[in-house]
Amino acid sequence: MDVNKDLPRAARAQDVAKAAGVSTATVSRAVNSPDKVAPAVRDRVLAAAAALGWLPHAAGSALARKRTSIAGVVIPTLGQEVFATQVGAMQAAFAEHDITLLIGCSNYDPDQAAQQVRTMLTRGVDALAVLGQIPKPGLFEVVQARRVPYVITYGSAPDGGHPCVGFDNAAAFHTITRHLLDLGHKVVGMILQPTLHNERIVARLAGVRGALAEEGLGLRPQHLCEGEYGIQAGRKGLRHVLNADGPRPSAIICSNDLLAIGALLEAQTMGLTVPQDLSITGFDDISIAAELDPALTTMKADNAEIGRLAAGYLVSRLQGNATPSEVLIPPILINRSTTAQPRKRS
Amino acid sequence: MDVNKDLPRAARAQDVAKAAGVSTATVSRAVNSPDKVAPAVRDRVLAAAAALGWLPHAAGSALARKRTSIAGVVIPTLGQEVFATQVGAMQAAFAEHDITLLIGCSNYDPDQAAQQVRTMLTRGVDALAVLGQIPKPGLFEVVQARRVPYVITYGSAPDGGHPCVGFDNAAAFHTITRHLLDLGHKVVGMILQPTLHNERIVARLAGVRGALAEEGLGLRPQHLCEGEYGIQAGRKGLRHVLNADGPRPSAIICSNDLLAIGALLEAQTMGLTVPQDLSITGFDDISIAAELDPALTTMKADNAEIGRLAAGYLVSRLQGNATPSEVLIPPILINRSTTAQPRKRS
């Protein structure tokens, strides 16, 4: 009866050491640097650990080691696919380095975000990512003071100087407009989600305008519809744009996939054949986009990649490698079936 | 120069104590139980803490207190709305108790799930939730051994005896079938995602059959289509079911919303008017379901509620309250516009 099996307390390294007839130092080494321990002893220790159901307690470890192997991520909400995807990718990338993710949601509230960041620091996270949010100026001062590597994604900080992973919204919409121009479209319309307080959307519009301007074309006001966010807004937007006076657009650029889906459904309701009668593009490549009939031509700002890059950056920072402070990934065109050459018309 | 401002090391309670002219005990009390400290002293301590940018280090706290205020959650993937929603709700519910969420993804792999659970325990989580996954038998032994409260959601354990929060799939589909029967439908079809290794789907089918049987009706084999998961499968399924010999179903029950969306789109493509010509139902109430035209009649197994309940259960366990071991929430019918009385036919 050298071991008190009926003792409710969880096993500690001490207990394992006693059971294996070694010191706690050896137990620690057997687990963390197995090659520094004689094979026979190591096996004995691991066997004892297994028998006692011992799992090293990270708090003690963190204290002694001065790191937690926990990374924090603060996001607006988990309910949106783009963020969920990024977080999922980060989780996977961190897992390869035995780093676990602590998550906090800000609900789009800068104050909550700041609070979450503070919580993360308290938890002793080794690294921190803030997703999809323009942080309050000064938010990162405490983070910097603690020398905790951090990164923001899906949008850059207004005051600059923060490491960030994202993509260029204007360039992305330049690309998608270019795609339509190359197909021969001359008159395009655009359906937008609200631009108020959202520089990303403003940039998207600018990207479209810029590409059109290169061909001496423009976006007529009546072909530009800014509404809400969602499928119904897409439907309404399409009616608005197509019912405008003057030459009808042969292509509609939507600022996100839900709008595009709405536009697509409405076009079909109106008896138009997509893409022969009308080309439609989205943005995001949400999972449903590929499933539609016809499948939506859209752009994929690879959110998984953003997550991976952000995690990778933080990991390399943890390993002491300096890396560039701003990474932009190129969104890629997913050329499916809602775009085609415009029908010849007299 | 009583404080070394230029010392890179982060401030500790010690430093705050010195700056405020008190002991670390008082610092701790000022933060954790402010009423046990004289107001003047408390203010002095908090001011010193703020000045030094001190944030208590959770590892030390966890060690001394024997709890971490961290809860772990293991999910198959963040990329699916149902899980993301549950996690989001849990996060919010835990946040009210100053508990932060540590997440791990299993990628639907029982071994990874087990690994994640072990990681969570190592991190010293105070509570643990496993979402949407039938755990390997014995998985929870270590958890139980450590007396860590846990709960599984969105499915019950085969070996039973585990606390769980979810809903009764059979009852849910009984309800939705009942809804159609009450509208007067006599011939219904069903489109299913794969039933293999997925008891939840089997239960859904059983629920439909049970409700039909109560009216002396049945589900004809040719009106039952089991395919893949997704919109295209829904389209294909609908064609299959409607092209079968014999009386055409006037209503189609789909085992999830994506299948229903596919069926809806296909019905419209076929020139059918939904719901007049054909009623269609889904399940899950994914966010897009409400946006379609016509909006999808479906059932909402309130995943946010599941998350909240799971978190609430764990919190009450942490507070020492015994609670029922199995909670079933009633999924609710979201009666939108894809169901109606069947058209009279001769």
Next chain:
DNA sequence: GAATGCGATGCAAGCGCATTCATTAAACGA
């Protein structure tokens, strides 16, 4: 005015683990 009580505070002992340093045993070379 002295005894009593109580609130406010400090002291010090850990919490569980990693790690430095010293020690011992083993392996090696000559």
Next chain:
DNA sequence: TCGTTTAATGAATGCGCTTGCATCGCATTC
């Protein structure tokens, strides 16, 4: 065969914080 290097291990210390217990000062109370 003996000194010397190397590998394996243990004892002891500290990471940053909480908390039981002892202490002190002050306001009650008789």
